[in-house]
Amino acid sequence: MRCVLCNMPLFLPLHGICSQCLKNLPKLNKVCPQCALPHSLPTAICYRCRDNTPYWDELIAVTEYIDPLKKLIHRLKFYHQIELNQALARLMLLAWYQRRLNSGLAKPDIVTCVPLHHIRYWYRGFNQAQLLAKPIAKWLSCYFDPALLSRHQFAHDQKDLSLKQRQNNVQTLFTCRPSVSNKSILLIDDIVTTGNTINAISQQLKNSGAAKIQVLCLCRTIL
Template identity: 45%
Template sequence: MLTMPAACWLCRMPLTLAHHGICSYCQRALKPPCCCPRCGLSTFYPNEECGRCQRHPPSWQRLVFVADWQPPLKELVKKLKFSQQTALSVMLARLILLTWLTARREGRLQRPDLLLYVPLHRSRAWRRGYNQLDDMARYLAHWLAIPCAPGGLSRKKRTRVQHFLSARARRRNLRGAFKVEIEVKGRHIALLDDVVTTGSTVEEIARLLLRAGAASVQVLCLCRTL
């Protein structure tokens, strides 16, 4: 029986390796702009921390993202997050891995020894039916040969949806929302999220991890809103 070849999610051209999900041509187009290696915001000097980070550094040490919050990646993230198209998980996780490997080759990254990801409150997870980061974290941990702790972080309170809140309101909304459930003392943590906007969520979690004794925190995500 003949099988139909898999197609790139973006240009619909046939793929030799179906699980890649995206062809090499489209993949090359998904490049972040010149940005600060710590906060991920635009800068003229990509190998140095920007003035913002030198004055007021975030709690995490590095931020790795595939591209900014623009089509076509923006549309793929929305399909995974809100349309239950979980088949996208392996392809999107692979994009993060390739971006991480590039940054690693450039000498800017500590190799992590534990992968954690931003948890959903149980009521939101029940309504959505899944956490879009579950499968992505599992793939990434496997490829990086490090453990993943699905219950390593918990969300203690149900927060308001962040999309329409200001940066100050986001920080207030997340205060006391998370809890570290495992021992992280001395460990280098990779923290996975799908989209980093103001950074309030990953800042709150990174701060908790460092307070619990983590050696370092690096943030991995698909999109950074610039």
């Protein structure tokens, strides 16, 4: 087994990415713990989250949406290299643990993922967020519920829409099936861009009684 980035042999094959490449991954500098966007204020929470508080409570990202992770996400999603899921999930777990060490982040009760509409699932053959969430739930010894959320409309792809269109596109997309009263939820996605999708999901989860919502993603687009 070789490193998926530099192709050098791995001492621990299941890691997928060698320690040197891990060390050289682009880092997010000072970011808001709620939206994971950069800010330079002395306060922890940025002005964006204070003025327009999202429904989720914390957002953890490995890095911004740039290479080399951008290429790996494309290989996973569009070239069906689903064997990359373990290496990418491990990066996400390390980012989660780093936040836990820095701020005492609590372990969630339930791990779930952003759902795909069944038509897109049928076309692609898998949900990349579910592939990332399953090993994370196992490593955290948490209950994994990939069917907690359902997507009941087929929306336009977010990447093809303007900011206003993205906001309107996700308003009525998601439903939370069972009650999650007083539960802490870890929501997994591969990329967070505007945050509209995860905010719509988080609103549904909060309406169903969720106490805390952590969002964990590979990449955060810096707007």
